[in-house]
Amino acid sequence: MASQAMEKKAVQSQIVFEDLKHKLNIQTTIPTTFIVDESRHGELMKACHSNNPFGLLFGFVIVKLRKKGVNKLFEDEKVLQTPAVAAVLATCSSVATSIGALRGDAFERTPETFCDVAFAGMQAFRLFMSDSKDPAFKKVRVASAVRVNNAWNGSSYKYQAGDERHVSFHVYYQSQQKKLVDAFNLNKPSEKYTMLSTRFDMKKLRQLFRKYTSDQLEELAFDCDACGCKIRSRDEWESTEVGKAVCEMPLVRFEEKGRDTTTVWGKPNSRGPLSGIKILDLTHIIAGPACSRVLAEYGADLLMVRRGKFIEQEQAMLELDGWAGKNSIQLDLNESAALERIKQLIREADVITYSYQSGALDKFGLSQEEIYKLNPNIIYSNLMCFSDSVWRNRPGWAPLAEDITGLSVRNGSLENPINLNGVPLDYIPGMILALGTLLAIERKLKDGTTCTVTTSLTRGAQWLHECTDICEKEHVGEFSSRIAAKAPTAQWDKVLQFVDGNSIGKVGFPTPATYNTVYPDLTQNMKFNDGCKGWQQ
Numbered sequence: 001m002a003s004q005a006m007e008k009k010a011v012q013s014q015i016v017f018e019d020l021k022h023k024l025n026i027q028t029t030i031p032t033t034f035i036v037d038e039s040r041h042g043e044l045m046k047a048c049h050s051n052n053p054f055g056l057l058f059g060f061v062i063v064k065l066r067k068k069g070v071n072k073l074f075e076d077e078k079v080l081q082t083p084a085v086a087a088v089l090a091t092c093s094s095v096a097t098s099i100g101a102l103r104g105d106a107f108e109r110t111p112e113t114f115c116d117v118a119f120a121g122m123q124a125f126r127l128f129m130s131d132s133k134d135p136a137f138k139k140v141r142v143a144s145a146v147r148v149n150n151a152w153n154g155s156s157y158k159y160q161a162g163d164e165r166h167v168s169f170h171v172y173y174q175s176q177q178k179k180l181v182d183a184f185n186l187n188k189p190s191e192k193y194t195m196l197s198t199r200f201d202m203k204k205l206r207q208l209f210r211k212y213t214s215d216q217l218e219e220l221a222f223d224c225d226a227c228g229c230k231i232r233s234r235d236e237w238e239s240t241e242v243g244k245a246v247c248e249m250p251l252v253r254f255e256e257k258g259r260d261t262t263t264v265w266g267k268p269n270s271r272g273p274l275s276g277i278k279i280l281d282l283t284h285i286i287a288g289p290a291c292s293r294v295l296a297e298y299g300a301d302l303l304m305v306r307r308g309k310f311i312e313q314e315q316a317m318l319e320l321d322g323w324a325g326k327n328s329i330q331l332d333l334n335e336s337a338a339l340e341r342i343k344q345l346i347r348e349a350d351v352i353t354y355s356y357q358s359g360a361l362d363k364f365g366l367s368q369e370e371i372y373k374l375n376p377n378i379i380y381s382n383l384m385c386f387s388d389s390v391w392r393n394r395p396g397w398a399p400l401a402e403d404i405t406g407l408s409v410r411n412g413s414l415e416n417p418i419n420l421n422g423v424p425l426d427y428i429p430g431m432i433l434a435l436g437t438l439l440a441i442e443r444k445l446k447d448g449t450t451c452t453v454t455t456s457l458t459r460g461a462q463w464l465h466e467c468t469d470i471c472e473k474e475h476v477g478e479f480s481s482r483i484a485a486k487a488p489t490a491q492w493d494k495v496l497q498f499v500d501g502n503s504i505g506k507v508g509f510p511t512p513a514t515y516n517t518v519y520p521d522l523t524q525n526m527k528f529n530d531g532c533k534g535w536q537q
Contacts, residue, residue: 003038005076007483010034010117012083012471013090014479019470020087021480023251024439029094030111032481034086037492040118044070047495051131051508058142062128069125072421073118079411080468081424082121086513088431089123089294090115090481093514095438096298100273100518102445103265111518114484116492120513123431125422127286127321131496131508137311137320144317148172150193151201152180155399155419158231159206165214166417169221169228170397172285173314176226183224184208227395231417234406234465243405245389246458252436253454254443260377260450263350272299272519277441278535280349281305281326285315286423287398287457288355288383289322290430295353295437296325297512297522301536303349304328305342310503310530324499324509325525327532333364342366346374348535351437355383355430358393368452379444380452381437383429387456398425401457407464429460489515497523503530 013034021029048066052059073082093113101107122129132138151157154168161167171177178190186208193201209217214230221228237243268275274295281292281304289304296302304326306313313319329345331338343366346352352371361367368380385396402408402425403417412418436453443449492515496508509526516522 003036005074006036006040006117008076009082009086009121010036010483012080013086013115013117013120014481014483015471015475016080016083016087016467017090017481018477018479019467020091024435026091026095026439029091029480030097030113032090032094032113032115033484034090034481035114035116035484035487035492037116037118037485037487040116040492041070041074044073044118044122044495047129051496053131053133053138054142058145065125065128069122069128069422073121077421079407079420079464080471081124081420081428081464082117083471084428084464084467085123085424085431086115086117086120088428088435089120089514092294092431092435092438093516095435095442096273097516097518099438099442099445100268102442103273104267105273105518107518109517111516114487114489114515115513116487119492119511121421122510123513124420124424124427126427126510127318127423129495129510130321132320132504133506134504137316137504140311140316141320144315146195147174148315148317149195149198151198151205152177152193154228154403155423157202158417159209161212161214161217162210163213166231167209167214167217167228168231168400168403169226170400171226172397176395179224180221180226180228183220183226222394225395227397227400229400229404231403231408232406233409233414237404237406242386242389242391246387246456246462249387249456249459251455251459251463252432252439254436254440255452255454257372257450257452258376259448260444261448263377263444263448265350268299271525272297272522274298274300274441277301277351278303278349279351279353280345281353282361283322283353283355283383285318286322286426287430288353289319290427291355291381291383291433291437292326292353293322293324294431294434295351297525298519299525302326303345303532303535305331305345307332320507321509323528326528327536328528328530329532329534333361339364343374345534346371346378349375349378351379351381351441353381353383353433353437357395358384377450379437379440379450381433381440382452382454383433384454384456385458387459396457398423398457401425401461405458405461405465407461410465410468424464425457425461428464429455429457432460432463487515488517489520491515497526499523499526501527503528
């Protein structure tokens with residue numbers, strides 16, 4: 001049954017691949033093959049027990065999360081996510097190859113992409129599969145997990161309001177959670193809500209939320225600049241003003257900003273087709289870093305800006321995977337010297353990836369408009385939650401995007417909404433933004449056009465509805481891709497690729513889902529270094 005489900009997902013990957021090319025007006029792609037290997041289920045299940053970065057209680061929790069993710073991967077999906085990941089990453093491979101050719105790469109063989117469908121599905125929960133044995137970082141990651149996985153965690157816990165409708169809250173930073181706790185005038189300090197007190201806290205919160213309607217709870221959460229929502233069906237979502245605006249937005253929006261005839265990146269080096277292209281990474285947690293990680297895999301020069309050291313990040317549990325392939329520079333923008341430094345980096349950069357709440361950097365003079373004054377030729381890639389709607393400045397997280405757009409209801413029911421496998425509404429929109437960024441780089445190489453690139457978590461959610469819809473219909477027409485049972489590479493014989501020389505020593509990153517015959521070894525690009533002074537040399 002597992003192999004039948006994966007064979008079905010391979011065909012669905014082909015369908016979504018064709019639809020994605022149509023949506024983004026991609027005329028040609030390199031030959032693409034989706035791999036279905038019967039041995040994958042056993043291979044991934046075995047990996048659930050090995051290379052566990054934690055001990056004792058949380059080590060057991062991670063194994064449980066891994067096994068749950070892997071088992072669901074080999075079952076039919078009510079809402080398609082594995083085919084979406086496979087299609088996006090396969091398309092990224094094609095566009096990256098085009099960029100290499102435009103920059104002067106001469107290929108001795110015809111470029112091809114192979115995408116392992118099982119490994120593609122794993123990308124939606126790859127943060128659970130990664131491995132690091134550094135004692136100090138392990139301690140920080142465990143503390144992060146214990147703090148986040150509490151009774152306020154909307155990924156795990158849904159509550160009924162007084163009108164019998166479900167709500168969820170998504171406050172993954174302590175500062176956001178405190179705003180919500182203060183808004184409800186609770187006498188328990190925000191930091192006292194932890195994984196260890198969840199059962200007691202849930203009882204109290206259930207009683208509290210029954211005093212409000214679901215609409216009141218949603219507005220209260222957003223009014224205090226926290227994050228929570230009424231869980232809606234798809235029809236309810238699409239009938240709202242916000243839902244209509246999101247549906248009307250293209251999957252990726254490109255806005256021309258001008259023509260640049262001065263940029264000359266030259267021929268790529270051995271790092272890959274994006275080598276020498278400087279990307280300033282203003283992202284955090286999962287979705288934004290998922291975008292820039294794809295770009296790093298193809299050799300881009302990534303510099304991530306953070307306020308503090310890597311090991312001090314509040315969301316250390318979620319962030320390890322997204323740091324792969326990057327340098328990190330620590331800049332506190334409240335300090336004048338740091339602010340001047342980031343402005344200089346903006347002038348030097350070719351691309352910016354941005355995923356903070358809209359307007360978060362405006363107070364530092366770093367709005368999108370002001371960034372374009374600093375560097376008129378920069379490609380600005382922006383990941384929002386609610387697109388260009390009346391809610392564009394509201395905060396939002398991936399599980400909320402599932403809950404508010406009807407995905408959780410479609411995956412379960414209105415009475416029992418169920419989130420998808422892993423955190424696909426982080427990874428998939430991030431990968432979509434990466435594809436849009438690659439297309440923007442390709443266009444700049446062709447005609448010098450500089451543009452902004454925009455997508456959103458909720459637009460990504462809507463796309464998963466669309467992917468599921470088209471795969472429920474009978475496919476008409478030829479496929480430009482094919483399906484095979486065996487891969488031409490041993491890349492997928494290992495679930496993790498271990499990379500040494502990182503800021504915390506050796507790290508095991510989940511093996512990428514695609515293999516490009518002309519760029520076969522992307523593992524070399526996966527090192528990350530914290531506390532840097534600037535770009536890679």
